[in-house]
Amino acid sequence: MQHIIDRFISYVTVDTESDPNSETTPSSKKQLVLARNLVKELKAIGMEDVTMDRKGYIMATLPSNVEHEVPVIGFISHYDTTPDFTGANVKPQIIENYDGKDIVLNAEQNIVLSPSYFKDLLQYKGQTLITTDGTTLLGADDKAGITEIVTAMEYLIQHPEILHGKIRVGFTPDEEIGRGAHHFDVEKFGADWAYTMDGSQIGELEYENFNAAGAKVTFKGKSVHPGYAKGKMINSMLLASKFISKLPKKEVPEMTKGYEGFFHVTGITGSIEESTVSLIIRDHDKKLFKKRKEFLHELTAKFNKKFKKQFGDDIAIIEIKDQYYNMKEKVEPVFHIVKIAEKAMKKLDIKPIIKPIRGGTDGCQLSYKGLPCPNIFAGGHNFHGKYEYVPVESMQKAVEVIVKIAELTADKK
Template identity: 80%
Template sequence: MQHIIDRFVSYVTIDTESDPNSDTTPSTKKQFDLANKLAEELKTIGLKEVTIDKHGYIMATLPSNVDHEVPTIGFISHFDTTPDFTGKDVKPQIVPNYDGGDIVLNAEQNIVLSPNYFKDLLLYKGQTLITTNGLTLLGADDKAGITEIVTAIEYLVNNPEIKHGKIRVGFTPDEEIGRGADLFDVKKFGADWAYTMDGSQIGELEYENFNAAGVKITFKGKSVHPGYAKGKMINSMLIANDFINELPKHETPQETKGYEGFFHVTGISGSIEETKLDLIIRDHDMKKFKKRKELVHDITKKFNKKFAKQFGEDIVITTIKDQYYNMKEKVEPVMFIVDLAEKAMKSLDIKPLIKPIRGGTDGCRLSYMGLPCPNIFAGGHNFHGKYEYVPVESMQKAIDVIIKIAELTATTDFSKTEKKKSKKKK
C-alpha cells in the first residue's frame, strides 16, 4: 500500500485550490502545477495519446489488448480542491492500524478527529488512515480519485494478462466551482460511457444527483444619518435578513437528507446602501426544483411591491442560474453501465451502496453532454474541511473496482444488453 500513500501524498501537497471569482480556465494558474505533473506521469507509465490543453484538461489512452470489439470506457477525476477551506501547505498525517479512538490532528490548537462526532471512523478500525494536520483540508476530493485511476491503469499496463478494451483517462480543473465540464471535449474523449471516481464511502455507486441552481441577490438601501433616519433610512442588510427568514426554516442542508432538497445561504456581505446574498438551490425532483426557484422569485416580488413607493424602484434584484441537472434521466436508458459497476463491486466482496448524490460531480453535466457517467466511491470522508480523511484500504478497493470494470467490459456481451433495451422499447 505504500505506493498508494506515496502517490496520493505527492498530489495533495500541491496546492490546486480553485477560485469562483476568476473568469479564466483553470480558475487558478497553480492548478497547472499538478496538471503538468499528471500529464508527464501518464506518459511515464506508458499511456498513449496523452494531451493537456491550454485550459488544463488532461486526456490519455490505454489501448485495447483484445482482438474483438469492446466499448471504449473512461475514468474521470478532478484535480482542483474546494475554495471552502484552504488547501495550501497540506501536511498529511499517516495513522497506521487505527485503534478506533480519537485522532489528535493538531495538539497546539486542540483539533481532534473523534468517532464520537464522526461515527464513520469506526468502520475503519485496524486500517491505515491519512488525515490532515488540522490546519488545511486534505484534498482526497478528488486527488484520491486521481490516485486510484493512475494506479489502476498502471497496474493494467504492467499486467497485460488482464484483458481490457480501450480505456480513456480524463482529469479536469475547476470541478469544485461547478465548471469542471465546461470545456470538456466529449467528442475528443471518445468513450461510450465513463465513471467519475469522486464518491465518498467505500461501496458508493451513484447515478442520481441534485438539480442545482445558483442565486445572486442584490438588496438596495438608503443611508441616512441615524439621528435623522426615521422614515428615511432603508438598511439593506436588514432587508436581506428578512428575505432569508422568508425561506422555509427547516429546508436547509443541516436539516435534510436523502432525496430532500434545500435552500442554502453560502455568502452574505453588505452595508446600509447595498447587500449581496449568495444562495444555492438543490432538489432531486425537477418539479420541486422549479417550485423552489419560483418561491425565490415570489419573495423578490413581494419585497419589491412592499418598498415600491418608499424606494421608487426595485429594491431586490435576483438572478438565478441553473448549474446542473439530475443525471438519472440520461443514465437510466443505459442502466447496464451501473449494473456493470455493481457487478464489479460484488465480485470483490464490496457491498454496493446505491444512493442519490447530495451534490454534483462532473459526471452530472457530462451525462447531459452525451457521456453517461455514474459516480463511484473514492474513499474519502468529511470533504472540504480540516476533518477530511481517507482510509488507504478504501483507495485500494477503488483501484480494484476500476480494474474489474475494465476486465468485465472486455468479457461482457453487450449485444444482449441492446436486445433487452429494444424489447423494453417495444
C-alpha cells in the first residue's frame, strides 16, 4: 500500500493544470514535467515501446506472455488537472484508519471535510484517505488512474505467472479542457478496445455519457446618455439576463441527476453595447439533445423578432458547437468489453455500479475514433476542488481490477 501512496504523491505534487485559453498541445508546458517523468518510470519498470510524441501523448506496451491469440487491450488516463481550482503546491495529507468524523483540512482557514455534508466518506471508515490541505485540489482526477495503471503493469511484469495478452497504456494531456483525445493516435495505439481509469468511487463502471455542446449567445445593444435614453437605449446586459430567465428553471445541474439533461450557464460578460452568455448543453438522449439545441435557436429568434424594428439587424447571435457524443452507441455493439470489466470486479468482491456518466471522458471521444472505451473507477471523490480525497484501498482495488481484466481477456475458456 505504501508503494501506491508514494507513487500517487509523486504525481500530484507536480502541477499539471491545463489552460483552456492556450492553443498549444499540451496547453501548458508544465504538464510535460510529469509526462517526461512518466516516460522514465515506464521504462524503469520494464515496459516496452515507450514513446511520447511532440504533443505529449504517452504510449507504452506490455508484450503478451501467452502463445494463443488474444485481443490487444488498453488502459488510458490523463495527467492534466482542471483549471477550475489551483493544482499548484499540492500538499497531500494522509489520514490513516479514518474514524468517520470530521477531517480538518486547514485549521487556520477553518476548512473541514465533513461526512455530514460529504456522506460518501462514511463508507471508507477504517481505511486510509489521502486529502488536500484545503488550499488546492488533490489531482486524483486523474493521477489516481495513472498510479493504478503503472502499478498494475509493474505487478504483471513482476508476476509472469499471470497470463495476459498484449497490453497498451496511454496517458493524455488536456482532458480537463475537452481536448484529451483530439490528437490521440488510435491506429498507433493499436488496441481492439480500451478502458479509461477515470471514474470516481469504487465499483463505478460506465459506458454511457452525455451528448455535449457549448453555446455562446452575443447580444447587441445601443448606448445612449441615460438622461435621454427613453425609447432609444437597448441595454444588452438586460437582454442577456432576460434570455437566461427564459431557460427551463428546473433543467440545471443543481436540480438534475441520472439521465436528466440540463442547460448550464457558465459565464456572462457584458456592457451596454454588447454582452455574451456562455452555456453548455447536456443530454444522454440524442433526440432530446437535438431539441435542446433547437430550443436555444428558437429562443434567440424570438429576441430578434421582438427587437427587429427597433434595432434593425439581429440583436442576438447564437453559436452552438457540438463537443462530444454518447459513447453508448459505439460500446453496445461490443458489449462484451463491459461484461469483462463487470466480471473482473465481481471476482474481486467489488459490487459493480453501472450508471451513466454525468459528464465526459477521453473514452467517449476515443469510442467515436474507433477505440471503444468504457470508464472504470479510479477511486477519488469531490474532484475539482479543495474537498477532493481518495481512499488508498480503492486505488489498490483498481489495480487489481486492471490485472484481472488482463487475465480474463487472455483466458481461453
